[in-house]
Amino acid sequence: MKDIKVDVAVIGAGTAGMAALRAARLAGVNAVLIESGELGTTCARVGCMPSKLLLAAANGLHDAHSLAARGIEGTHALEPDYAHVLDYVRRERDDFVKGVLDEVDALPDGILLRGGARFEAPTRLVVGDRVRVEAKSIVIATGAAPSVPDELKVFGDRLITSDDLFELRTLPKRIAVFGAGPIALELGQALARLDVDIFMFGKGGGVAALTDKPVRDALAAALADEFYFDPDAKLDKMSLEDGVPTLRFTSPDGEEHVERVDLVLAATGRKPNLKPLALENAGIELNDKGVPLFDETTMRCGTSSIFIAGDCDGVRPWLHDAADEGKLAGDNAARYPDVQAIKRKVPFSIVFSEPQVAIVGASYEALDRQMTVTGEASFESQGRSRVMRQNRGLLHVYADAKTGKLRGAQGCGPAMEHLGHLLAWALQLELTLDEALTLPFYHPVVEEGLRSALKDANRKCHEERSETPPALPGAAGC
Numbered sequence: 001m002k003d004i005k006v007d008v009a010v011i012g013a014g015t016a017g018m019a020a021l022r023a024a025r026l027a028g029v030n031a032v033l034i035e036s037g038e039l040g041t042t043c044a045r046v047g048c049m050p051s052k053l054l055l056a057a058a059n060g061l062h063d064a065h066s067l068a069a070r071g072i073e074g075t076h077a078l079e080p081d082y083a084h085v086l087d088y089v090r091r092e093r094d095d096f097v098k099g100v101l102d103e104v105d106a107l108p109d110g111i112l113l114r115g116g117a118r119f120e121a122p123t124r125l126v127v128g129d130r131v132r133v134e135a136k137s138i139v140i141a142t143g144a145a146p147s148v149p150d151e152l153k154v155f156g157d158r159l160i161t162s163d164d165l166f167e168l169r170t171l172p173k174r175i176a177v178f179g180a181g182p183i184a185l186e187l188g189q190a191l192a193r194l195d196v197d198i199f200m201f202g203k204g205g206g207v208a209a210l211t212d213k214p215v216r217d218a219l220a221a222a223l224a225d226e227f228y229f230d231p232d233a234k235l236d237k238m239s240l241e242d243g244v245p246t247l248r249f250t251s252p253d254g255e256e257h258v259e260r261v262d263l264v265l266a267a268t269g270r271k272p273n274l275k276p277l278a279l280e281n282a283g284i285e286l287n288d289k290g291v292p293l294f295d296e297t298t299m300r301c302g303t304s305s306i307f308i309a310g311d312c313d314g315v316r317p318w319l320h321d322a323a324d325e326g327k328l329a330g331d332n333a334a335r336y337p338d339v340q341a342i343k344r345k346v347p348f349s350i351v352f353s354e355p356q357v358a359i360v361g362a363s364y365e366a367l368d369r370q371m372t373v374t375g376e377a378s379f380e381s382q383g384r385s386r387v388m389r390q391n392r393g394l395l396h397v398y399a400d401a402k403t404g405k406l407r408g409a410q411g412c413g414p415a416m417e418h419l420g421h422l423l424a425w426a427l428q429l430e431l432t433l434d435e436a437l438t439l440p441f442y443h444p445v446v447e448e449g450l451r452s453a454l455k456d457a458n459r460k461c462h463e464e465r466s467e468t469p470p471a472l473p474g475a476a477g478c
């Protein structure tokens with residue numbers, strides 16, 4: 001066994017781990033990066049990027065098919081060439097992966113250690129069976145992996161996850177998708193828009209992590225118009241009959257179905273990669289799911305010299321947070337024991353389905369309903385949304401009834417990725433509704449829908465305070 005001594009050891013060469021390594025090296029300390037799997041990051045290889053590439057191809061076809069309503073004929077005959085679409089997705093994906101591989105290749109010799117890391121002691125790791133690393137501080141950045149419920153394992157080799165989808169050489173005719181979270185919605189809708197017959201089954205009624213019921217219902221209704229979608233599915237029987245996945249279920253309208261599909265996609269959540277780390281030797285406290293307890297403002301686990309970042313910490317499972325947390329953990333690991341706390345950015349997530357989803361700020365359940373007003377805007381008759389023929393969805397913005405300060409928002413609708421950013425920035429700047437409404441809004445734009453929601457909340461706020469809201473200029477037709 002080779003023994004090495006370093007200041008910082010980072011476990012996992014994903015987005016969080018790479019950011020931690022960069023921060024530690026920038027701080028001038030001696031650091032190593034340990035990786036057991038494929039290099040290139042989850043985001044680039046099997047996550048954010050290939051999923052958006054597949055969606056973009058699917059939306060292109062969908063939009064083209066929809067042109068007849070605008071008087072442009074002939075596009076309904078367009079057909080996807082599945083082998084070509086998947087090949088395109090992989091080629092573009094590989095280019096994103098290459099960017100990461102180039103960065104790793106450029107690291108000086110000895111920084112990248114290949115093999116699975118596990119703790120032998122709070123400051124000691126074993127990598128594979130050949131290297132022992134003694135580190136003053138350690139960053140755990142091991143990511144997460146698809147979590148597949150046992151009941152789906154009956155489908156054997158017909159069962160795939162998002163890790164497998166982009167490696168298919170072609171797409172089959174019929175796929176069952178289990179899950180109704182962000183990954184299920186994005187991949188399921190992409191497949192549906194590529195003319196694959198989709199049956200999507202959620203559990204317990206949750207959709208896209210939305211907790212505001214009217215917004216969730218608006219999204220579920222829009223999706224159910226496009227493909228079979230039951231967010232609270234009760235499957236009577238799932239089996240593999242003559243090698244064919246067979247599903248017996250009752251749809252929400254009470255009709256009984258027997259559907260045979262070619263593949264089953266499990267998009268039923270992701271679980272932190274922590275088990276192989278032997279955290280029992282790390283001397284840190286774990287929660288009931290086996291995830292280390294840590295401080296979100298420093299990423300430090302308890303009072304130890306161990307830090308955690310990215311999807312493996314079980315909160316904020318999004319790319320920008322993996323990068324932010326990695327940088328923070330790497331900074332603090334390098335300066336340990338002089339750990340510094342920062343104010344974290346506003347929580348913010350997007351789902352790239354259509355309608356898109358944005359969730360910003362305080363979680364809806366955490367809001368004090370007595371002290372909160374909800375401003376609402378529907379996109380059904382919103383001018384620009386109608387022009388774009390994307391007039392589905394609902395936006396709710398939450399504000400403190402007393403101060404008018406924005407607290408959060410949940411919405412589904414067109415261009416929600418952009419409205420979500422405006423809201424996240426407004427929250428981060430701690431704007432009140434009055435202040436947000438003094439900002440410019442062009443016409444005709446989807447942002448006018450956001451203004452309608454802000455105005456509605458502002459009116460309710462002023463009603464709560466028995467005041468007259470300040471007069472604001474209106475925009476024609478919106």
Ligand SMILES: Cc1cc2nc3c(=O)[nH]c(=O)nc-3n(C[C@H](O)[C@H](O)[C@H](O)COP(=O)(O)OP(=O)(O)OC[C@H]3O[C@@H](n4cnc5c(N)ncnc54)[C@H](O)[C@@H]3O)c2cc1C
Nearest residue numbers: 012014015016036037042047048117142143310311318319
């Ligand atoms: C299909 C899909 C779509 C997504 N779309 C989006 C999106 O649109 N926007 C968004 O913000 N987020 C999206 N995400 C989430 C985003 O990809 C993740 O939040 C992000 O990639 C997490 O980065 P990470 O560094 O925590 O983990 P990873 O990139 O997974 O890195 C962890 C690394 O640790 C390694 N490792 C694990 N255990 C060990 C060990 N014991 N020893 C050594 N190495 C180990 C792994 O091999 C891996 O390389 C998506 C995810 C998926 C799956």
